[in-house]
Amino acid sequence: MGESNYQQLAYRRSLPEFKEHSAKAKKSRASILSLVHLSTVEDLFQQ
Numbered sequence: 001m002g003e004s005n006y007q008q009l010a011y012r013r014s015l016p017e018f019k020e021h022s023a024k025a026k027k028s029r030a031s032i033l034s035l036v037h038l039s040t041v042e043d044l045f046q047q
Helices: 002-014 016-046
Strands: none
Touching: 002 016
């Protein structure tokens, strides 16, 4: 049973939509992190 779940996941990962989605998720995560980093740096300068 677990093996078929793994095969399904592998199949989904091979789909171009999934690859595109994960790439977008990584980009948005990176932009959120950079925004948080910038705001904390600005806070430090303002203090």
